[in-house]
Amino acid sequence: MTTTRNQVLADIRAATARGERPGHQTHSFATDLQAEAALSPSALVHMFAERVSEYKAWVGYSTSAGLSEAIGERLALYGTRYVVPADFPADLVQQLPCVRDEQLSHADIASADGVVSLSALGIAQTGSIVLDAGVGQGRRVLTLLPDYHLCVVYAASIVLTVPEAFERLRASIQERRAPLTFISGPSATSDIELNRVEGVHGPRRLEVIIVDAPGR
Amino acid sequence: MKPDSVIIELSPEFSVGAKQALQNTQLRRNMGKATQTIRAKRATVVGELPNWESLRDAGERIKAETMAHLDVYIERLEKNIQAAGGTVHWASTAAQANEIVTKLIQATKSKHIIKVKSLTTDEIRLNEALEAAGITPIETDLAELIIQLAHEKSSHILVPAIHKNRSEIRELFQKAMHLPDLTDEPKELAAAARTFLREKFMTVKVATSGANFAIAETGSVCVVESEGNGRMCLTLPDVLITVMGIEKILPRWEDLGVFMQLLPRSSTGERMNPYTSIWTGVHPGDGPQEFHIVLLDNGRTQVLGDSVGRQTLHCIRCSACINICPVYERTGGHAYGSVYPGPIGAILTPQLVGTEHAASLPYASSLCGACYDVCPVKINIPEVLVHLRGRVVREKHSHVSGWLDPESIGMSGLGQVFGNRMAYEGAQTMGKLAQWLFVHDGYIENGPGPLGAWTAMRDLQAIPDQTFRQWWRERNEHDDHA
Incomplete structure (x- = not known):
């Protein structure tokens, strides 16, 4: 196997030695891109909410103080048994029909009526939510198997662009080697006549509660 | 090193395959409808970004720099994946890659694997190699599943079953899944696939995937998808085996931020695809606890060594060029006889397998240039097509019979006439x-x-x-x- 490795590397070196070699860059060309014009905090949250809902996800608002109640209202709609990550904030779950993920089996998770999680950040321009296995987000399978995902996004964590998100996520990768999941709407497919149809393997219902949105 | 497997049964001539395809009116209706839909969606979301052209420039420059220093970045990637608990394998040829993957699966004793849609594994014909070894691969992407159930070949890199309409898909599912009452409502078809595959996701312990990107700086691997079948395969099994072409590397973490803007908008015409997974080696207590990656050459270093052809390796497999191509829209993908159809296939296939095996493909284009305009990394496809046509002619001339063919004689006669007042x-x-x-x-x-x-x-x-x-x-x- 070592010989194959050396063979491939030798082939690469032979191939690149022939061509011209543009200078070795230490900075990313990404940083040369013009920055987007900044939005006011409330416009930013508004854009995020609008674009998340364009993917046919439900979007609601809450204050920090009212969050437990806001979550409870949504959960009452769809079932009686939910799962939350092992480190989900205790004050949020006390009143709720939630089981903590303390080594639940895949079957246990799949049979839950839904999952509630926090998130790392939101991206306004694309209506995306990013999970980075940080506090209240749990292991990846938890937010995958149940058919319903209620995701809490703090308004302060919303950024405008994709590059800003990557800048913030650098620490998650470098300091914790965190697995990342970008979620933009519920599971969907475009495989039948290239039209987007919601609901294949991931959660078919995605709901988002934005917390402490300015001006609300 | 020369690839030892031809990509797919190459049709003898593009024109032969095209002629057959053009007689299928159902195919032409399906293709026309699908490509028009996707072109309109792409145009809308691309128009939304004021800096789209600068993004394309950045994409092109990042890729060009990566290719020029591929040896540095690939060793860096290897080191960082190993540091994160992953195992790195190298393969010069398709046969080597298939052998590595087969042995890894055999070591787990599993008789089945679940697969994330991957062009690279199609290219090396992994499924055939596994079946020969008694292992059943289960395609989990909806379109790949349709193709697998229909025993057909892919006709589009993003939507392999693009040539099939909803009622054709319904018939297939009715038989394969024993659902006589299934309607042709796309939502119901998707739900049928969900039920059919859920049991496989929960029980099969080994998965294979391709990779859209891998970051040298961090050792992270990225898979972009829509349905959630990718997330299932990347998190539920005990063992994950990824097969990746060596050209998929990006140097730095922030480079991925550029491509995550370019790819979804060019590909499915969305601001962002539903799901993107990025993992770095093995994550204790979360997902597969054994991760292997196979770095595949299979003809890529030959492409890398050609100063005009090299840009072909910049491709991020978005399929924008395929969807815009007036030739593809009419013939569909099968006429190209490769897992890589359309304009990108017309330049990639002949370079991977050698122009002598796919001499008609560089001619499967009117050189209108629409593919170049939409390419998110600005691959000058017409330029490479003309370059390869030159190579085809030169190869023809290296045989005596080539010199004697009427076109050759006519052209050299014309050359003399045009060269003299x-x-x-x-x-x-x-x-x-x-x-x-x-x-x-x-x-x-x-x-x-x-x-x-x-x-x-x-x-x-x-x-x-x-x-x-x-x-x-x-x-x-x-x-x-x-």
């Missing part, structure tokens, strides 16, 4: 005399001999009574008198 003007005079039999109202509608092939589809303007050269000379004489 006297000969050129003489030929014009001769042409004027000879053409009178064929000219009607200034146009030749039915040319003689080999010219007939050209005029079968279009009219040829006749040589005028006064040629440009004559007019120019007379104009000068007239000026002198004035």
Whole structure:
């Protein structure tokens, strides 16, 4: 196997030695891109909410103080048994029909009526939510198997662009080697006549509660 | 090193496959509808970003720099994946890659694997190799599943079953999943696939995937998808095996931020695809606890060594060029006889397998350039097509029979005529005399001999009574008198 490795590397070196070699860059060309014009905090949250809902996800608002109640209202709609990550904030779950993920089996998770999680950040321009296995987000399978995902996004964590998100996520990768999941709407497919149809393997219902949105 | 597997059963000639496809009216209706839908969606979301052109520039520059220093970045990637608990394998050829993957699966004793849609594993024909070893691969992407159930070949890199409409898919599912009452409502078809595959996701312990990107700086691997089948395969099994072409590397973490803007908008015409997974080696307590990655050459270093062809390796497999191509829209993907159809396939396939095995593909284009305009990393596809046509002709000339073919003789004759003023003007005079039999109202509608092939589809303007050269000379004489 070592010989194959050396063979491939030798082939690469032979191939690149022939061509011209543009200078070795230490900075990313990404940083040369013009920055987007900044939005006011409330416009930013508004854009995020609008674009998340364009993917046919439900979007609601809450204050920090009212969050437990806001979550409870949504959960009452769809079932009686939910799962939350092992480190989900205790004050949020006390009143709720939630089981903590303390080594639940895949079957246990799949049979839950839904999952509630926090998130790392939101991206306004694309209506995306990013999970980075940080506090209240749990292991990846938890937010995958149940058919319903209620995701809490703090308004302060919303950024405008994709590059800003990557800048913030650098620490998650470098300091914790965190697995990342970008979620933009519920599971969907475009495989039948290239039209987007919601609901294949991931959660078919995605709901988002934005917390402490300015001006609300 | 030469790839030891041809990509797919190459059709003898693109024109033969195309002719067959053009006679299938259902196919042409399906293709027209699908490509028009996706083109409109792409145009809308691309128009939304004011800096789209700078993004394309950045994409191109990042890729060019990566290719120039691929040895540095690939070793860096290897080191960082190993540091994160992953195992790195290298394969020069498809056969080597298949052998590595087969052995890894055999070590787990599993008789089944679940697969994330991957062009690279299609390219090396992993499924066939696994089946030969008694292992059943289960495709989990909806379109790949459709193709697998229909025992057909992919006709599009993003939506392999693009040539099938909803009622054709319904019939297939009714039989394979024993659902006689299934309707052709896309939502119901998707739900049927969900139920069918859920049991596999929960029980199969080994998965394979491709990779959209891998970050040298961090050792992270990225898979972009829609349905959630990717997330299932990347998190539920005990063992994950990823097969990745060596050109998929990006140097730095923030580079991925550029491509995550370019890819979804170019590909499915969305601001962002539903799910993107990024993992770095093994994550304790979360997902597969054994991770292998196979770094595959299979002809790529040959492409890398060609200064014009190298840009082909910049491709991020978005399929924008395929969706915009007027040739693809009419013939569909099967005519190209490769897992890589359309404009990108017409340049990638001949370079991977050698132009001698796919000599007709560089001609499967009108050189209109629409593919270049939409390419998110600005691959100059027409330039590479012309470059490869040159290679095909040179290869033909390396055989005696090549020199003796009528086109070759005609072209070298033309070369001499165009290279000499006297000969050129003489030929014009001769042409004027000879053409009178064929000219009607200034146009030749039915040319003689080999010219007939050209005029079968279009009219040829006749040589005028006064040629440009004559007019120019007379104009000068007239000026002198004035």
